Amino acid sequence: MSFKISILGFCFLVIGCVRSLNAQEVTRFQPTHEQLVARYKRAAKIDSLTEDAVFRTNVTAHWSPDEKSFWYKNTLKDGATEYIEVDAASGSKRTIFDAYKLSLALKKIGIDTNPEKIQISAIQKDQDKKVMRFAMAGQWFEYRVAQNTCIKIGFPLREKKPDIEIATHVSPNRKWEAYIKEGNLFVKSVDGKETVQFTKDGSEVHPYGEIHWSPDSKYLTGYKIHPVKDSLVYYISSSVPGTTRGQLRSHPYKQPGDAFTSYELFLFSLDKQKVLKVNTETIDFPNIPPDLHWRYDNARYFTYEKFDRGHQRFRIIEVDAQTAQTRTVVDEKSNTFIYLARQYTHYPKGSNVVIRSSEKDGWRHLYLIDLVTGEEQRITKGNWVVRGVDSVDFSKKEIWFSASGMKTNEDPYLIYYYRVGFDGKNLLALTPDKGNHEVVFSPTKKYYLDTYSLVNVPPITKLRRSKDGQEITLLEKADLSFYEKAGVSPPEVFVAKGRDGVTDIWGIVSKPSDYDPQKKYPVLENIYAGPHDSFVPKSFVPYSEMQSLAELGFIVVMIDGMGTANRSKDFHDVCWKNIADAGFEDRILWIKALAKKYPYVDAERVGLYGTSAGGQNTLSALLFHPEFYKAGVAACGCHDNRVDKQWWNEQWMGYPVGEHYEEQSNVSNAAKLRGDLLLIVGEEDTNVPPESSYRVADALIKAGKDFDFLAIPGMGHSDGGPYGRMKKRDFFVRHLMGIEPPRWNVGELPYNNNIGRERWSFK
Known part of the structure; x- marks a missing residue:
């Protein structure tokens, strides 16, 4: 018995020792104030070192008229330039000119240039390549290569294109002209001998308009228009130079539920001088009438597209111009939504x-x-x-x-x-190599340039032949030699299962370049869960604000959860009337999976930040998932979908405006706040009305909640700019690390106008 107890005790002793060792192996990253100030300085230095530090990342081709060749410019370290000409068929490359000789030729006519940094915006070459014309600083020059001489010239001659007469309301046969007078439709003969008044019930308030002729000049289409004037939203510019009072500004702004201008479709027969109201519904969504597509072989018929308000029905409707009767050609309905902005049609x-x-x-x-x-x-x-x-x-x-x-x-x-x-x-x-591709075709699509990369793999640009996709030549491969000296790395890709246990959720991770795997670092999520797209970058990201934040001592992540676009319809449908979901179930599982794989990820200290829809998502996370998210910085958030723009919110939240708008509002749920919050708003935001943030602040105050609020004078829709990004850093350092940030007012660190500047420019 005693032996068994001794063995059991020994086992507990071993387990305790292992736990003790593990606790020693991975401890919280907790720098002193002085160490943190040093990290701020280091991050600022890396910000500077990585700015414009990657070269040869893409090619902008300028094709010759015969499409046999093209040229492009590379901008290299310290602003140096080189100009390359490519033979399209063979892929052979050569330098277009000797920069030192050209610089000498320009100097002879009084223009000093640095031969390593010549800035040319356009080039034309004669077929014999003896004369080159180029544009520089708004002036054209002619350069004779053999003589090495330059002269200033006017704009080089180009092939003159015939003038195209634009007469919107003149019939295709040029015999009639349609016009609107005092809200009514008239048609007169071009010779002025005959005038027909088609309508008499139009007015300045409810006019006829949007007039179009049929291809055979027998019919006119038009609408009786019932305009709706959008209500205004207001803001105050508090700090306009030269004033002593705040300036009240306003602009039209349509919010969910607001009425649209409507259009009644009519047909006007020129032969019969007859008016027919088309047997179809009034077009009351969206705010412009649709394009009409006439049959190419029978001008008796045309079609138009109709989206119903609420985004759940799309139709292509045919109209018989003789009878004004209609026939539905395409009729698609959805139990959730049809994405209007991604609805592609080509005739x-x-x-x-x-x-x-x-x-x-x-x-x-x-x-x-x-x-x-x-x-x-x-x-x-x-x-x-x-x-x-x-x-x-x-x-x-x-x-x-x-x-x-x-x-x-x-x-x-x-x-x-x-x-x-x-x-x-x-x-x-056409693009067989692994990567995220961007293709640009030559004018006749005979060739194309294919630039591809991954978030952590630098770009390559190739010239390919369109006929069979065959690679002709490798044009450029990104030069990382200067970037690598900064000692940082691009983000890492991480994948974990979503809420259903099946679907892969993809994201990226940035960690401190000097991270210690024996330390646990707090997590920041850069969130934007707008359903209109996916947002985690897929092309090369050498450096971004995420990495800049990571250098302070954070693990910074970005994730595309369910409810965002570019996956299956089921994946996207999660957002339907459910913006508040924001994929949080997937995001939380993803971060937990990351922490399980990497002990240096502290899933007990998680914050997040975002702008616009990301600002809404940030506060929603704190309100609806306070057990996981502890702190957030929400900039310019659309915190109540009834306050934000109509076209975006009705697409995802539906129409009419129902109780679910209220139920998911950050304003309505403000009293649920448990974590730490910083609200940022630009006082001149014309994208999301500033009162969206002020209404949240009002609700938080009435609920007795503690939070920080930063309104930035003169700023529009933004993350707060350099000052806002500084406050964001300080906020997370204080609330997730428990350390006081640098004392800016006493000069402990100089204020940096480029702090954390976004760098997503490399594709």
Whole structure:
């Protein structure tokens, strides 16, 4: 018995020792005030060292008229420049001119230039390459290479394009002119001998307008318009130089539930001098009438697109101009939403078809619709997303598009480019290399430049042939030699399962460049959960505000949770009437998984920051998930979706405005605050009305809550600028590390106007 007890005691002793060792191995990162001030200085130095420290990251091609060659400029260390000419067919590269000789030629005509930093904005070359014309500092020059001489010239001659007569309301046959007078529609013959008044019930208040002719000049279409004047939102510019009073400003601003201008569609027959009201609903959403698409072989018919308010129904409607009767060609409905801004439609000239996108099968894909028969033909399919359509070649029956998620076992957000036939066959991958791609085609699409990278892999730019996607040459590979001297690294990619235990949630991690794996660092989440897109960068990020914050002693992360775009429809639908969700369940699981894998991640000390929708998300996290998020800095947040802009909020929160708007409002839930909060607002914000932040402040005060509030005079929609970013750093240092930040007022550190400046410019 005693032996058993001794063994048991020994086991507890061993376990206790192991726990003690583990506790010693990983301890909280907790610098002294002096050490923290030194970290601020170090972060500022790295900010400076990494600014514009990566070169040869992309190529902007300037093509010759015959498309046989192009030139581009590289900007290198210390502002040095080089100009490269490329033969498109062979891919051979050469320097366009000898910079020292050109600089000497310019000096002869009184223009001093640094040969290493010549700044040329345009170049033209003769076919024999003996004469080069170029633009510099707004002046054109002619440079004769053999003689090494320069002269100033006017603008070089270009091929003169014929003038195009623009007469919006003149009929295509040039016999009639339509016009609006005192709100009514008139048509007169061009020779002035005949005038027809089509309407008499129009007025200045409710006029007819938006007039368009049919291609055969037999019909006019137009609308009786019932205008709605948007209400104003106000703000005060408190500190305008030269004034002693605050200046009241206002601008029209449509909020959820506000009425729209409406349009009644009419047809006017010139032959019969008859007015027909089209047998269709009044168009009352969005705020402009739709484009009309006439059949190319029968001008009796045209179609238009109609989105219903609430974003749950999309139609393509055909109108018979003879009878004013309508027929629905496409009718798509959704139980959640149809994303208006991503609704792609293309009407190829000389055809009666439309190519459109839809998420009706759960993924965004392309379809071909016969507008005469209504027959639908699928073009793309699969568990991946069409991200955009570059162009459509109707003669070859081909579509050039970008997509993400087609490659398995890879980041599903990476963009690749493809070409496919209208029948969905002969799919050609134009960008085979792994990475996030950006493609720019030559004017006739014979060639294209493909620039690709990953968030932690620098960019490469290649020239490719469009016919078969064949690589012609590697143009540029990013130069990191100067950047690497700063001693920092790009973010790391991390993936964890979401709330369903199945779906991968992707994000990035920035950690201190001098991190100690035996220390636990508090976590900051850079959040933006707006449903209109995905936001974690996929292209190369050598340095950003995230890394600048990390250098103070934080693990800084960015995550795309459920409810954001560019994944499946189900993934996106989480946001429907549910903006407050913001993917927090996925984000919390992701951060916990990160901490489980890396002991230096302290999931007990988590804060977050964001601007605009990210500001709303930040405060929502503190209100609805206080057990996890301890501190937040919310800048210019749209804290109540009833106060923010109509087009954005009705897209995701739906119409009409219901109780769920109130239930998810940060204003309504302000009394739930338990963590530490800093609100930042620019007093001249014209994107999200400043009162959105003031209403939250009012609710917090009435609830007796302690919080910090920073209103910045003269600033618009922003994270607070340099001063706001300084206050953000200090706030997290104080509330997550428990250390007093630098004493700025006594000069413990000099104020830095570039502090934490965002650097997302490398694609």
